[in-house]
Amino acid sequence: xxxxxxxxxxxxxxxxxxxxxxxxxxxxxxxxxxxxxxxxxxxxxxxxxxxxxxxxxxxxxxxxxxxxxxxxxxxxxxxxxxxxxxxxxxxxxxxxxxxxxxxxxxxxxxxxxxxxxxxxxxxxxxxxxx
Amino acid sequence: xxxxxxxxxxxxxxxxxxxxxxxxxxxxxxxxxxxxxxxxxxxxxxxxxxxxxxxxxxxxxxxxxxxxxxxxxxxxxxxxxxxxxxxxxxxxxxxxxxxxxxxxxxxxxxxxxxxxxxxxxxxxxxxxxx
DNA sequence: ATAGCAACTTGCATTTTTAAAGTTACATAT
DNA sequence: ATATGTAACTTTAAAAATGCAAGTTGCTAT
Numbered sequence: 253x254x255x256x257x258x259x260x261x262x263x264x265x266x267x268x269x270x271x272x273x274x275x276x277x278x279x280x281x282x283x284x285x286x287x288x289x290x291x292x293x294x295x296x297x298x299x300x301x302x303x304x305x306x307x308x309x310x311x312x313x314x315x316x317x318x319x320x321x322x323x324x325x326x327x328x329x330x331x332x333x334x335x336x337x338x339x340x341x342x343x344x345x346x347x348x349x350x351x352x353x354x355x356x357x358x359x360x361x362x363x364x365x366x367x368x369x370x371x372x373x374x375x376x377x378x379x380x381x382x
Numbered sequence: 383x384x385x386x387x388x389x390x391x392x393x394x395x396x397x398x399x400x401x402x403x404x405x406x407x408x409x410x411x412x413x414x415x416x417x418x419x420x421x422x423x424x425x426x427x428x429x430x431x432x433x434x435x436x437x438x439x440x441x442x443x444x445x446x447x448x449x450x451x452x453x454x455x456x457x458x459x460x461x462x463x464x465x466x467x468x469x470x471x472x473x474x475x476x477x478x479x480x481x482x483x484x485x486x487x488x489x490x491x492x493x494x495x496x497x498x499x500x501x502x503x504x505x506x507x508x509x510x511x512x
Numbered sequence: 513a514t515a516g517c518a519a520c521t522t523g524c525a526t527t528t529t530t531a532a533a534g535t536t537a538c539a540t541a542t
Numbered sequence: 543a544t545a546t547g548t549a550a551c552t553t554t555a556a557a558a559a560t561g562c563a564a565g566t567t568g569c570t571a572t
Contacts, residue, residue, distance in 0.1 A: 267435040270490030271418055271483060277494070278486075279411040280559095288401050298519050305397040309561050314520060335569040337518065345493060353401065355485040356408075360400030363475060364407070411529095428550050439530055444551060465538040467549065 277323060278349075282308055283316050284356065287342070287349055290326065296339040320346070407453060408479075412438055413446050414486065417472065417479055420456065426469040450476070 265273045278284055289295035289304055302313055317340060320326035325346035328338045342349075395403045408414055419425035419434055432443055447470060450456035455476035458468045 265494070266437075269415075269418070269435070270487045270494060272415055272436050272490075273494040274486045274490035275411050275414060279409065279414070281405050281409040284405060284409070285399075285402055288399070299517090302519095305399070306402050307396075310520070311522085311562090312560070315559095335518075348493065349489060352482075352485045352489050355482045356404045357400045359479060359482050360402075360404035363478065364395070364400060364403040429548085432550090439532095440551070441531095441553085442529070465549075 277319075277325075278352075282306075282312055283320065284349075284353060286313070286316055286320065287325070287346060288353060290340060290342045290346070291350060291353065296341065297337070298340075301340075325349070407449075407455075408482075412436075412442055413450065414479075414483060416443070416446055416450065417455070417476060418483060420470060420472045420476070421480060421483065426471065427467070428470075431470075455479070 263276075265276060267273070278287075285304065285306055285308065286301060289301050293304070295301050295304065298310075298313065298317075302308060302310055308316075317326060317328075321328065323345075324343055326340055327343050328340045330336055331339045393406075395406060397403070408417075415434065415436055415438065416431060419431050423434070425431050425434065428440075428443065428447075432438060432440055438446075447456060447458075451458065453475075454473055456470055457473050458470045460466055461469045
């Protein structure tokens with residue numbers, strides 16, 4: 253069963269390759285971290301995501317959320333009025349990125365673990381994945 | 383069994399999150415396309431990769447290959463001398479990205495298929511994945 | 513009235529990407 | 543010997559994206 257995403261803006265893909273297409277959406281340093289926060293870290297507000305350890309700049313967070321909503325991977329809804337506050341949620345399409353995220357996490361864990369401040373130090377001191 | 387990659391340049395990761403780390407390496411629009419070409423398309427020369435449908439700019443290709451070699455995912459060796467010509471190959475670490483690539487491909491295929499020139503046209507005319 | 517907070521937006525400097533042209537080293541055809 | 547061609551890059555300049563700090567809006571609490 254196909255569930256094609258076509259953004260409201262008429263985006264033109266650069267090729268028919270599914271990988272190339274996917275990378276036009278998630279091929280950057282931040283987008284999948286937002287998805288991670290929504291999927292696994294219970295961070296659903298702008299504020300909460302902004303406070304994640306990677307310190308995404310607010311304008312980038314704003315842009316990426318917009319893009320993800322345009323593509324139907326994320327939706328938002330008010331969780332209170334007066335004052336109006338939104339929380340962001342993954343749509344079913346967004347949730348479907350779980351295996352992708354898992355693979356990337358697994359690969360990073362296997363190959364990139366250790367090496368924080370400075371590289372090579374504290375290699376086996378912590379096995380947290382996310 | 384861990385096989386940590388630490389590039390010869392002392393790179394500092396922005397967090398301990400495996401996803402965030404992986405994205406510092408492969409979180410862009412081009413890197414995984416190079417890996418795709420090496421892994422599945424039998425494109426091993428600079429020229430061959432440059433000629434892929436997505437038309438990667440040569441300076442980006444050059445930079446990315448350098449980065450991938452620095453991180454030990456790709457190596458190159460001369461396949462002839464006079465004139466000296468190189469071909470690029472995935473290392474075992476590079477090969478280990480296969481499941482990641484497969485997941486991304488699968489996701490793109492499920493969610494981003496169809497919609498080329500212009501979006502929405504020729505939806506079911508071709509089912510090639512890569 | 514003043515201060516504070518969440519959710520953004522704006523302005524601007526820096527960095528990265530892109531497209532095009534140029535370079536180097538060698539090979540082959542005339 | 544000279545001219546043309548090719549692979550693998552590098553350089554340059556313009557365009558786009560990113561990152562940082564500060565500002566805005568709408569509302570609440572004191």
